[in-house]
Each structure stands twice: as structure tokens, then as C-alpha cells.
Amino acid sequence: xxxxxxxxxxxACGAEEAAPxxxxxxxxxxxxxxxxxxxxxxxxxxxxTVAPAPTEGQPSPSAGEPQAPSPTEAxxxxxxxxxxxxxxxxxxxxxxxPEELVRxxxxxxxxxxxxxxxxxxVIIKPNICVxxxxxxxxxxxxxxxxxxxxKLCREAGAARVRVIDNPFGGTPEEAYQRxxxxxxxxxxxxxxxxxxxxxxxxxxxxxxxxxxxxDFYDEVLNxxxxxxxxxxxxxxLAKLTLAMKNxxxxxxxxxAMHSNLGQRLADLSSRVRPGLIVVDAVRILTDxxxxxxxxxxxxxxxxxxxxxxxxxxxxxxxxLFGKQPLELEYVRAGTEMGxxxxxxxxxxxxxxxxxx
Amino acid sequence: MARSKKRGIPWIPLRxxxxxxxxxxxxxxxxxxRRGGWPPSLVNVPMRLDPLAMLAHALSSRTLxxxxxxxxxxxxxxxxxxxxxxxxxxxLGTLLDLFSLSRWRGRKGAPPDSWRKLKYGLLLxxxxxxxxxxxxxxxxxxxxxLFRTLAVSVWPALDxxxxxxxxxxxxxxxxxxxxxSFDGLVRPxxxxxxxxxxxxxxxxxxxxLGIVALxxxxxxxxxxxxCPLGAMLGLVSKVSLKRREVxxxxxxxxxxxGVCPTGTIDPERGYASDPGECTVCxxxxxxxxxxxxxxxxxxxxxxxxxxxxxxxxxxxxFGAVIAGVALARSGLSAFREHLGxxxxxxxRENNLLSKCIRCGECIRACPTSAIQPSLAESxxxxxxxxxxxxRLGYCDYSCYACGQVCPVQAIPPLSLEEKRQQVIGQxxxxxxxxIAWADLKPCxxxxxxxxxxxxxxxxxxxxxxxxxxxxxxxxxxxVVRERCIGCGxxxxxxxxxxxxxxxxxxPPTMF
Numbered sequence: 001x002x003x004x005x006x007x008x009x010x011x012a013c014g015a016e017e018a019a020p021x022x023x024x025x026x027x028x029x030x031x032x033x034x035x036x037x038x039x040x041x042x043x044x045x046x047x048x049t050v051a052p053a054p055t056e057g058q059p060s061p062s063a064g065e066p067q068a069p070s071p072t073e074a075x076x077x078x079x080x081x082x083x084x085x086x087x088x089x090x091x092x093x094x095x096x097x098p099e100e101l102v103r104x105x106x107x108x109x110x111x112x113x114x115x116x117x118x119x120x121x122v123i124i125k126p127n128i129c130v131x132x133x134x135x136x137x138x139x140x141x142x143x144x145x146x147x148x149x150x151k152l153c154r155e156a157g158a159a160r161v162r163v164i165d166n167p168f169g170g171t172p173e174e175a176y177q178r179x180x181x182x183x184x185x186x187x188x189x190x191x192x193x194x195x196x197x198x199x200x201x202x203x204x205x206x207x208x209x210x211x212x213x214x215d216f217y218d219e220v221l222n223x224x225x226x227x228x229x230x231x232x233x234x235x236x237l238a239k240l241t242l243a244m245k246n247x248x249x250x251x252x253x254x255x256a257m258h259s260n261l262g263q264r265l266a267d268l269s270s271r272v273r274p275g276l277i278v279v280d281a282v283r284i285l286t287d288x289x290x291x292x293x294x295x296x297x298x299x300x301x302x303x304x305x306x307x308x309x310x311x312x313x314x315x316x317x318x319x320l321f322g323k324q325p326l327e328l329e330y331v332r333a334g335t336e337m338g339x340x341x342x343x344x345x346x347x348x349x350x351x352x353x354x355x356x
Numbered sequence: 357m358a359r360s361k362k363r364g365i366p367w368i369p370l371r372x373x374x375x376x377x378x379x380x381x382x383x384x385x386x387x388x389x390r391r392g393g394w395p396p397s398l399v400n401v402p403m404r405l406d407p408l409a410m411l412a413h414a415l416s417s418r419t420l421x422x423x424x425x426x427x428x429x430x431x432x433x434x435x436x437x438x439x440x441x442x443x444x445x446x447x448l449g450t451l452l453d454l455f456s457l458s459r460w461r462g463r464k465g466a467p468p469d470s471w472r473k474l475k476y477g478l479l480l481x482x483x484x485x486x487x488x489x490x491x492x493x494x495x496x497x498x499x500x501x502l503f504r505t506l507a508v509s510v511w512p513a514l515d516x517x518x519x520x521x522x523x524x525x526x527x528x529x530x531x532x533x534x535x536x537s538f539d540g541l542v543r544p545x546x547x548x549x550x551x552x553x554x555x556x557x558x559x560x561x562x563x564x565l566g567i568v569a570l571x572x573x574x575x576x577x578x579x580x581x582x583c584p585l586g587a588m589l590g591l592v593s594k595v596s597l598k599r600r601e602v603x604x605x606x607x608x609x610x611x612x613x614g615v616c617p618t619g620t621i622d623p624e625r626g627y628a629s630d631p632g633e634c635t636v637c638x639x640x641x642x643x644x645x646x647x648x649x650x651x652x653x654x655x656x657x658x659x660x661x662x663x664x665x666x667x668x669x670x671x672x673x674f675g676a677v678i679a680g681v682a683l684a685r686s687g688l689s690a691f692r693e694h695l696g697x698x699x700x701x702x703x704r705e706n707n708l709l710s711k712c713i714r715c716g717e718c719i720r721a722c723p724t725s726a727i728q729p730s731l732a733e734s735x736x737x738x739x740x741x742x743x744x745x746x747r748l749g750y751c752d753y754s755c756y757a758c759g760q761v762c763p764v765q766a767i768p769p770l771s772l773e774e775k776r777q778q779v780i781g782q783x784x785x786x787x788x789x790x791i792a793w794a795d796l797k798p799c800x801x802x803x804x805x806x807x808x809x810x811x812x813x814x815x816x817x818x819x820x821x822x823x824x825x826x827x828x829x830x831x832x833x834x835v836v837r838e839r840c841i842g843c844g845x846x847x848x849x850x851x852x853x854x855x856x857x858x859x860x861x862x863p864p865t866m867f
Binding site: 130131132169170173178193194196199218219235258259288291 | 391392519522526540544549550723724752753754755791797798799800803804805806807808809811815831845849851
């Protein structure tokens with residue numbers, strides 16, 4: 001039971017109500033990082049209904065607490081002058097190597113230690129939707145973005161970091177390999193896991209408005225932390241496939257999702273509750289998604305977006321395509337459900353330039 | 357001399373070891389002949405060792421492949437030592453030894469020797485038909501039988517069994533991590549990540565069990581009476597250099613008669629045997645209490661037996677072949693090809709029917725189980741040839757395994773780039789059933805799945821009026837003819853129940 005909500009707890013680890021999980025978490029009082037802002041706590045505690053936060057800058061109860069530094073923070077960039085109010089709602093890093101973009105984004109977000117405690121079982125969910133092309137075609141998440149996260153998790157003391165996806169085109173083993181993700185993840189100390197059928201279990205979606213239950217990959221529900229690492233891509237029905245859409249990969253019977261997709265994606269997100277969302281926009285796919293294959297449709301942005309707010313992640317990523325957040329049905333549905341915030345203007349966003 | 361040999365080398369354990377190793381090698385090569393396993397030119401070695409398959413292919417396709425010359429090794433072995441292939445190496449023969457069912461065999465004695473003619477008749481028919489470019493009877497080759505049974509019946513059944521066990525044990529919380537670790541070991545290396553389904557798997561499994569069950573009538577019934585490869589090697593064995601011989605130490609105790617798996621030792625003829633039937637298992641030599649049996653060099657051809665092929669039999673086979681091939685051709689095979697029969701990439705243009713040895717390597721290699729064995733849908737002539745059934749599996753845009761693994765290039769060895777451009781069919785939308793067209797609801801799954809860089813399915817956004825009078829905006833899929841390669845992922849993934857609302861057909865323009 002405790003493990004079942006591990007992912008939630010992480011998302012909510014700054015909130016006062018969050019009790020340490022009985023089974024899988026060590027006592028965490030000293031390591032509890034500060035709750036960032038209302039926006040971050042809007043990722044909700046178990047059983048709590050959170051309305052979209054109307055204001056910003058509300059003082060956080062634990063904002064003044066010092067934060068346990070993770071080993072990586074020695075490299076925190078000097079430019080990332082963290083505001084005294086705590087970590088920002090959303091960090092955007094631009095203009096460097098993918099792994100460095102990830103490192104600096106996480107550092108600015110408060111360090112991986114904010115999300116990973118020693119002994120944690122972490123699941124990373126990139127988008128490895130097809131086995132067709134190498135990462136340059138921007139159909140699959142950048143391997144170094146994924147591997148960068150694996151390294152940070154390991155450095156923060158995670159016991160086990162597994163990377164999973166359930167490709168719809170080609171076999172998982174081929175997709176893992178061709179995307180380049182397998183090689184980098186292995187080198188970084190993570191594992192690639194094949195999502196076997198028997199691990200999909202029916203789970204309730206208490207907050208779901210359209211879906212009340214669905215078959216989820218069990219390991220995702222049981223993980224201490226789920227990191228959602230989509231690549232920002234074009235998709236004809238959803239318009240864009242980003243963090244919420246990327247969670248389609250952890251359920252079975254995907255094609256049945258396509259009616260009322262926006263609401264259903266929000267429902268799924270309400271159940272999975274990734275504790276950290278890192279949008280890979282090193283390359284984005286602007287057309288013929290989600291499968292890609294044409295380099296003319298690829299734009300290199302050298303950008304990474306990191307946040308705890310899945311709605312904010314997708315909202316910000318939408319702007320990279322020149323879209324308004326609320327053009328995306330799932331962003332609208334997610335905002336209405338209180339899964340996060342799409343009012344980018346009111347969020348505390350930190351933009352960092354990483355490159356030379 | 358024979359006695360000293362007996363003490364020197366433990367022949368029976370040695371043979372059994374060789375049999376075990378050969379069977380294990382066959383299994384291992386089978387398991388890793390899935391795409392992503394071992395190199396294709398390694399995993400298809402057993403098929404290329406098969407002299408019957410290689411000869412029939414050469415006759416039928418009128419081409420000689422360098423890879424096929426591997427089969428000369430088996431011919432050479434036979435020329436020296438007789439049907440040692442059958443007794444020492446053939447994986448089907450070994451399985452028939454393992455499941456000899458001797459405990460349940462009646463005491464009635466074996467069928468008459470004249471039954472042995474059957475296999476020679478079959479051999480002649482296979483080869484004559486091959487001359488007439490027909491390879492249908494390759495379904496009776498022992499290696500193709502075993503390989504196909506493993507691919508279509510045994511492995512999928514094993515997968516189901518493992519999945520059920522995993523699902524059950526995974527329900528027990530304390531076993532979860534153990535089940536997970538086990539699963540990580542077997543998938544995807546041994547069992548597929550996604551379950552593979554094959555049509556007629558029960559039928560092929562049943563046929564195989566039937567061959568095993570024939571052991572109830574006589575040991576190695578298949579090898580004695582039916583196997584065309586055994587017949588071919590048997591004929592060569594008539595002139596093999598080393599043959600069984602009984603010397604004058606024989607006390608006519610009959611001990612050897614009972615242990616001969618092919619029942620070829622004839623007490624009436626001084627315990628002599630027919631080298632065309634002897635599988636060189638050495639049971640007799642090791643059993644003989646007098647050391648009267650040995651294998652020695654001989655230069656004159658062996659005696660022709662009454663059950664050996666006769667001119668009359670050859671003529672009958674010839675007549676049967678002409679009538680059979682003509683009948684098969686006048687049936688569905690040629691005609692039905694044009695309707696909805698999708699072949700693996702490049703196979704149709706490559707004259708598949710006269711090249712395919714029905715071995716099932718492509719079926720095993722295909723990672724999505726898109727390639728299925730055909731039964732009657734490609735006509736009598738096409739039984740057991742590979743067909744693509746998109747509703748069961750799509751042709752994976754990242755895969756070109758079938759052409760690589762085919763031991764006889766019946767499916768041409770295309771590169772990935774060539775395969776990606778190989779048109780195997782065309783998708784057509786059934787507007788009466790399509791969710792977007794008929795129900796005016798959002799779907800786009802076919803467009804989403806289409807693997808082509810510029811999408812062979814395009815969406816039209818239109819306003820439509822529902823039966824209730826409501827105006828809705830829908831995205832309707834349309835196929836771009838000149839881009840579609842017929843991979844069938846749209847048909848496979850189409851969420852409409854039963855038959856898909858987008859289906860792949862072979863368009864007439866392909867001929």
C-alpha cells in the first residue's frame with residue numbers, strides 16, 4: 001500500500017501531510033526538501049483535492065529550511081541563482097549538450113536529492129515509441145537526456161533505476177537499441193526493462209472523470225519515483241505528444257484511449273503522478289509524428305524543460321511549437337482537474353543558458 | 357576385431373551424446389533464429405545441411421546457391437558411412453528415439469517390408485515435382501516438419517504456459533521480484549516480449565504428435581516408411597563405403613534383431629541388413645554377444661531389395677506428379693494469389709512457390725508474427741508457404757529479417773533500405789466501418805501508426821453532420837496510393853472490432 005503510493009509521496013514530499021511510506025521509505029524528516037511553491041504542491045497529496053492555485057508567491061511553510069545537498073550540486077551553475085523562495089516551478093535550460101542541460105535543469109530545480117532518496121526504486125519513462133529511427137529523427141527521447149537522469153538518480157543514491165517503454169512499432173528490444181537509449185542507459189548504471197504483459201494490472205483511477213480504471217504497468221504504480229521524459233513531438237489527434245501523452249506507454253489497450261483522448265490522458269496522469277517531468281526538446285518533431293523519419297520535420301532547439309508539474313511541463317512545451325497551452329485538450333483537462341497549472345505567466349519559470 | 361572395438365570405444369553412449377548435442381544445437385539455433393538473435397547465416401545452417409531440401413530447391417528454382425553446397429557434407433557422410441545422419445544427427449530421428457513409445461507398442465510385429473516403398477515413392481514424387489517447379493511436398497521433409505512445429509506450435513504454447521504461470525505467481529506479492537527476474541532472463545531472448553499467435557498451431561502440433569504416435573506401430577515408423585530424406589540418403593547408402601557385415605562368429609541368437617530400430621536385420625538372410633535402412637546406430641554391434649557384427653569397407657553396391665524403388669514405381673510417381681502438379685495449378689493456387697494473399701517483402705516478385713522449401717525460418721524470424729503459415733488459402737500448391745496476415749501482425753518497418761534468414765532466397769535478401777521501399781500490398785479504408793468515416797468520431801490510429809516518413813495515410817479535417825443533426829469536426833483518413841507499402845500496421849492496430857476498417861490487399865497493378 002505504501003509502496004503503491006510511493007510515486008505520489010514523492011510528488012508530495014514537500015507537503016506537510018505526506019507521511020513516510022511504511023514499507024519502502026526510510027524516515028525522511030531530515031531530508032525533506034522544502035516545498036517549492038503552491039504550484040509545486042498542486043501536484044497534490046494523496047486524497048487531497050487541489051484547486052488550481054490562483055496566486056503565486058504564497059509563502060511556503062518550509063521554504064526556509066536548508067536543503068540536503070546531493071552530490072551533484074557541486075556542479076550547480078552559478079547562473080542558476082535560486083530565488084530565496086525555493087526552487088522555481090519550472091526550469092528551462094538551453095544551448096548545451098543534452099546531459100548538461102539535464103544536470104543544470106535539475107540543479108536549478110533543487111537537485112535530484114529533492115526527488116530521490118537513498119534506496120529508491122526509480123522508473124524512468126522516455127518516449128521510445130518506435131524502433132524505426134535513430135535519435136536524430138526526434139521520434140524517440142534523446143539518449144543522453146535519459147542517461148543523464150539515470151546518472152543523477154544513481155548519484156542521489158537510488159538503488160535501482162529502470163527505463164521502460166512499450167513501443168507500438170517494432171519490438172521493445174529493437175527500439176531500445178536503435179534509439180540509442182539502451183547503450184547510454186546501461187553505461188549510466190541503469191537497466192532497460194521489457195514491459196511484460198503479466199505486469200499490467202487493473203487499477204482504479206479515483207480522480208478520473210472519464211476513466212474510472214485501466215490496466216497499468218504495475219512497476220510504475222509501485223515505484224518510489226516515476227520520471228516522465230517525453231520528447232516533444234507532433235501528433236495529429238493530440239496535436240502534440242508531450243508528458244501527459246507519454247504516459248500512454250504505461251498502460252495497455254492504448255488504441256481504445258483515442259476517443260475523448262484529452263480527458264483520458266488527464267485521468268491517466270492523475271493516477272500515475274510522475275514526481276518529475278523532464279521534457280526533451282533537444283530536437284523536436286514538428287510534423288509526421290509521432291513516428292517521424294524525415295529530418296526536414298526535425299528542429300534542433302537544444303532545450304530541456306524540468307518541473308514537478310505535468311500540466312506546466314506540457315504548457316511550456318506547447319509554446320516551443322508556437323501553440324497556446326489551452327489549445328491542447330489534455331492541458332485544459334489537466335488544469336480543470338487540478339493536476340497542475342497552465343497559466344505560464346503566473347508560474348515561476350527559470351530560464352538558463354547552458355552553452356558557451 | 358569387433359570385440360576389441362567394443363571394449364575400445366563406448367559406441368552407444370557416444371552416439372547418444374552426438375544425438376543429444378545435435379538435437380540441442382537444432383533447438384538453440386531455432387530459439388535464436390528470431391530477429392535479434394544470432395546471425396541469419398548461422399541459424400539457417402540446419403536447413404542448408406538438408407540435401408533433400410537443397411536438391412529439390414535447385415531442381416525447382418533452376419538456381420544453384422553457394423550456401424546450399426553445405427548439404428554436400430551430409431551426402432559425403434552418407435557416401436562413407438551410410439545413413440548416419442538418420443541415426444546420429446537428425447533431430448527428428450532423435451526425438452523419435454526419445455519418444456519411442458516402446459512400452460506401449462503392441463507385440464504384433466512391424467508392418468510388411470513392402471511399406472518401405474512408400475518413402476521411395478515420396479522421394480521420387482518430391483524430386484519429379486521439383487523438376488516441374490513444384491515444391492509442395494517439401495512439407496514432408498523432416499527438418500521442415502520439426503522446425504515449423506517448433507515455430508508455430510511448441511514455442512507459442514510454451515510462451516502461453518510461461519505467461520500464465522508468471523501471471524499467477526505475480527499475484528503473490530512475495531514472489532513478484534522473483535517472477536520479474538525470471539522474466540528478465542527469458543524475455544526477449546528466449547520468449548518474445550509480446551505473445552506470438554499463429555494460425556493452425558493446433559493442426560501442426562497434432563501432425564507432429566501423429567508422427568510420434570506412429571512409433572506405436574513400429575519404432576522409427578517415420579524413418580522406416582515415410583521419410584523422403586531418409587529415402588534419399590538410403591539410396592546413397594547402397595553404395596556407401598562402410599557397411600554392416602555379419603561374420604561367421606554369428607550363433608544365430610537373434611539378439612540383434614530385437615534391438616534394430618528400423619527392423620532391417622533379416623534372420624532369413626543370415627542376419628544381413630539393407631544399408632538403405634540401416635541408420636548405423638550400432639545397437640546390433642554392441643549387443644551381439646559373439647562379436648559377430650562389424651562395419652567394414654565395401655566397394656560393390658549393396659543388393660537391390662524388393663522394397664527398393666522399381667522402374668514401375670518410378671513411372672507411377674511420374675504419372676502422379678504430372679497429374680498432381682497440373683491439378684494443383686488448375687486449382688486455387690494461381691488464381692487466389694491475386695485476391696488478398698500478401699507475401700513477405702519481395703517474395704511474390706521472386707516466384708516464391710517454386711523456391712520456398714516450406715521450412716518456416718521466416719515465420720520464426722518475424723518479430724511481429726506477421727508471417728504466418730498458409731493452409732489452403734494459397735491453394736494446394738501453397739500449403740505451408742509464408743503469408744503476411746496483417747490482423748495478426750504487421751511488417752515491422754525496422755525489420756528485414758525474413759529475407760536474411762531464408763536459406764534459399766525465396767524471400768530475397770533485401771537490405772533494410774530496399775525492404776522499406778518494397779511494396780507488399782496496399783491499404784484500403786472501409787468507409788462503412790471506419791470510426792472517423794462511419795461514426796464521425798476521433799481516431800486517427802492508422803495515421804499515427806503509419807511508419808512512412810511522410811505518412812501514407814493523410815487526414816482530412818471536415819465538418820460533418822451527425823444523425824442527430826449536430827455538426828462535428830472529424831479527421832478522416834485517406835491512403836496515399838503511391839506511398840503505401842502495405843506493411844499493414846494500420847490494419848493490425850485498427851481499433852474496430854473484428855475485421856479492421858483499413859485492410860491491406862494486393863492491388864492488381866502489382867502484376
